[in-house]
Amino acid sequence: MKKLINEPGDVVSEALRGMAAAHPDRLRVDHENRIVYRKDGPRPGKVGLISGGGSGHEPMHGGFVGLGMLDAACAGEVFTSPVPDQMMAATRGVDAGAGVLHIVKNYTGDVMNFEMAAELAAADAGTEVLSVVTxxxxxxxxxxxxxxxxxxxxxxxxxxIVGAAAEEGRSLQEVADLATRVNDNGRSMGMALTSCTVPAAGKPTFELADNEMEVGIGIHGEPGRQRLPLAPASEIAAMLVDPVVGDLPYQQGDAVIAFVNGMGGTPLIELYLMYNEVAQLLDRAGITVARSLVGNYITSLEMAGCSVTLLKADDELVRLWDAPVNTPGLRWGV
Known part of the structure; x- marks a missing residue:
């Protein structure tokens, strides 16, 4: 295992110190609780947005804290959920009187710990907390x-999108309803060319031969839907796009935000090549790309591979997508 680390047990805390040193204009970090906060928050009357999860998926989530996105993010150990005390501290830290929305990825530990934190925050400080699970x-x-x-x-x-709505001053219920609408209209599928290595484990999570790929993987190195012989990018794109398009389903005439994401170890030249294949498949299906995003945004350490996400988008969602954002991981319009 070759990694740019000191001690495996110090990776998360030292990375958070690096974030604080790199972005003092945008972030402040509670190192004791491992929470990344928006520096200019909380803003009175604004709904607070919190997410979090295991580390190793950078820039998610700490890299998405700032204007137009999250107010705070809780960092767990690599691929391990944060604990309820972290989430409760973050909830208190972003509560500006308008309530707090928890954005939770559907992993058992995350869901359970965020639920506990919401109950504690309501009992302790009377904070109104709603949650959306992706x-x-x-x-x-x-x-x-x-x-x-x-x-x-x-x-x-x-x-x-929800971050932009919160910036507009929408109510907690309105922000939560929007989050549910986004989740209901989005679908994703990923694949891997290699496994990843958790620093504390010191060995790959799973083994892939040089001529194999794993289709349908998770972001924690979970095995996928099937292991197949390595194929050209055009065939891989179809393996990802077809199940996504067929699941909602997306239909001819729909407009989407198309997101080709790298898993951490795939260079941009390959991600753009994949996006070209995805765009051609969508064009043949009569699906219009309203907006696109290409790059490493939700990763699995150094895993080579990619995922495709499609979000059915109306004019409101596109407008909120275009709204200004200023975070370490995503920035435009400012």
């Missing part, structure tokens, strides 16, 4: 970490 992965119904579908790429799009 579950956009069409690859498997249940997995090693979930009951039901996993939350993956739609989480990024949801945090951006």
């Amino acid at each position: 579950n956009d992965d069409v690859a498997v119904q249940d997995s090693l970490y979930t009951a039901g579908r996993r939350g993956v790429g739609v989480t990024v799009l949801l945090e951006k």
Whole structure:
């Protein structure tokens, strides 16, 4: 195992110190509780937005804290849920009187711990907390970490769109309803060319031969839907797009936000090549790409591979997508 680390047990805390040092204009970090906060928050009357999860998926979630996205993000150990005390501290830290929305990926530990934090916040401080659980992965119904579908790429799009709505001053219920609408209209599917190596484990999570790929993987290195011989990018794109399009289903005439995400170890030249294949498949299906996003945004350490996310988008969602955002991981319009 070759990694740019000191001690495996210090990776998360030292990475958070690096984030604080790199972005003092946008972020402040509670190192004791491992919470990344928006520096200029909380803003009175604004709904607070919190997400979080295991580390190793950077820039998600800490990299999406700032204007137009999250108010705080809780960092767990690598691929391990944060604990309720972290989430409760973050909830208190972003409560500006308008309530708090928890954005939770559908993994058993995340869901349970965020639920506990919401109950504690309501009992302790009377904070109104609503939650949305993302579950956009069409690859498997249940997995090693979930009951039901996993939350993956739609989480990024949801945090951006809902973040813009919160900036407009919408109520907690309005923001939560929008988050549910985004989740209901988005689907994702991923694949891997290699496994990833958790620093504390020191060895790959699973083994793939040089001529194999795993289709339908999760972001924690979970095995996929099937292991297949390595194929050209055009065939891989169809393996990802076809199940996504067929699941909602997306129909001729729909407009989408198309998101081709790298899993951490795939260079942009390959991601853009994949996006070209995805765009051609959508064009043949009569689906219009209203907006696109290409890059490493929800990763699995150094895994090579990619995922495709499609979000059915109306004029309101596109407008909120275009709204200004200023975070370490996503920035435009400012």
